[in-house]
Amino acid sequence: MKKRTIYLIFTLVFLLAVAKVFASARLATTGTALAEIETQSQSLSGQNLFLEEEILGFSSLVRISSEAAKLGLVQATKVVGLTPEIPIALRGSY
């Protein structure tokens, strides 16, 4: 019985040791993967910022106005003000 327990403990310790070796080996290479992911993340953030810049540049009034002028669009010379239609219920009072 005693011998069996010692054998069991030894096997358990051995298995755990092997597992630790595998885990350590795996984690050791994860550092490289992590560095790669970080680089990728930085590159994507950079691209994102650049695209945001482009969007802002395209949606600026300075740009829209110059593009509109190139397309031959001109400012409206006459603006008509529309008053809301009087509701039917109120028309009778007129």
Next chain:
Amino acid sequence: MKEWRLQTLRFCFLVFGVLVVFRLFYWQVISGEKLQALAESQHFTSEEIQARRGQILTSDEFPLVTNRKAYLIFAQPAQLDMDKAELALRLTSVLDPQKIEETKEEILEKLERKDLVWIPLARKVNREIKEEVEKLEINGLGFEEEEKRFYPEGSMSAQMLGFVGQDLGGLDKGYFGVEGFYNRSLEGKPGLHRLEKDASGRPILIGETLFEDEIAGRDLKLYLNRGIQFMLEEKLLEGIERYQAKGGLAVVMEPKSGAILAMASFPSYDPAFYATADKSLFSNPVISQTFEPGSIFKPIVMAAAINEGVVSPEDKCSKCSGPRQIGEYTIETWDGQYHPDSTMTEILEHSDNVGMVYVGEKLGGQNLLAYLKNFGIGEETGIDLEGEATAPLRGESQWVPIDLATVSFGQGVAVTPIQIVRAVSAIANGGELLEPHVVAQIKTSDKELVTKPKVVRRVITQKTAKIITEMMVAAVERGGKWERPKGYRIAGKTGTAQIPIAGHYDKEKTIVSFIGFAPADNPRFVMLVTMREPALTWGSMTVAPLWFEISKELFYLLGIPPNF
């Protein structure tokens, strides 16, 4: 013999043991901290994370000022494998091709320094330029990422926004305008990223890490209406060119809240290239340049007199039939025409200097001074922009009789454009003087601080404000033959002030202005437009038509329908 050898061996072990203990003591206790720091620097990588500077947004949340990625170019002299002069020349041809000699000398001077192992050569360089430098394939040059300000709308409202430069320590700092006034809110707090690394510098996943998050700067949302600002700048520039003026400015403010909807001035500069701009253009003339207002000051003096009950709109001027002699000075009207028995309303319509002297005399110097102070003349308005200046009002003891006369029609007193806008806003706002504001909201990640309209004091009664408004409406409707927007009642006043030069007034050089508000019955905006030294010297011929042209667009952009 054996005993002797044993004794020697024991002694050697003892000495060796003492040496080991001593060495361990040295490492652990005496040099412990130093070695620990050295080990940490080898095991850990620390990086300061710069806090993102807050954006400045217009009222439609469009970023007028935001950030873009930029690069610091540095050299490590030990790794350079090229002649320094050659390197400087190649770098300059990319960095600053227009000033090759000057920039080359600057770079060469930096590279020649023997006391540095890491030399910063150029800061805040754009991505495109960085790529060009990379193509040169120079060993020993490196790049470090940083942020720089980006202006999607170019130089729009540059003098109101200010710019971001460096302080003495080389750190970013806002100067002038919004950037300067709100620098503390915009700059944020840098963070720290500390990570354990392996021998090849890669992060260890199960190692010790420390993340101290940076606190991003707060975003500022302005009251500024982008559409109005764009239109205002375009129209103002057109006006300056049309009338061949040396410069001009325009401000649009909401009288009921003190919100600045637009603010423009020319000549201006591009904040993205502030380093090469004329430094005299950095300060915003709207808040820092004083001028003699001329006739646009008359409604304020008239409001004081009516509020004090010394005149009423229908009272007649008994001293308006000809020029007035005050001491050694003769006061004349601007057009040489005199209107005996003019009513107070007609005095404003004709912009009659002699009539205003009569009003000033009725009011008296003490009262006039008290009202000017109440209207905020001579004191800072408290606008949230860095660089506000003022010319203090002279005390009553320093006034001579001619001062009362000239101040009555707006000469001999200095104001800033924002002071006069605020004073006339008080009339438009039923008599209450407000503090002007540029920033509407200060945004953090979890809350928004909203600025509320701040009433400084009541200056005149509501009744007086209504009377003056009607008089200003009459001044617009009968004071000149301008092409006005149809269907709107507009209250306003033109002004032409001569520029004082070396103790006298130059008749050829004037500052022309128009200030007004609309719709007169429920004012949505107060606007001041001024031009410096236009070819045509009278405000009624230059700046008044421009004011109406801009107001027509304003009605449209603010969605104000015509009333009749």
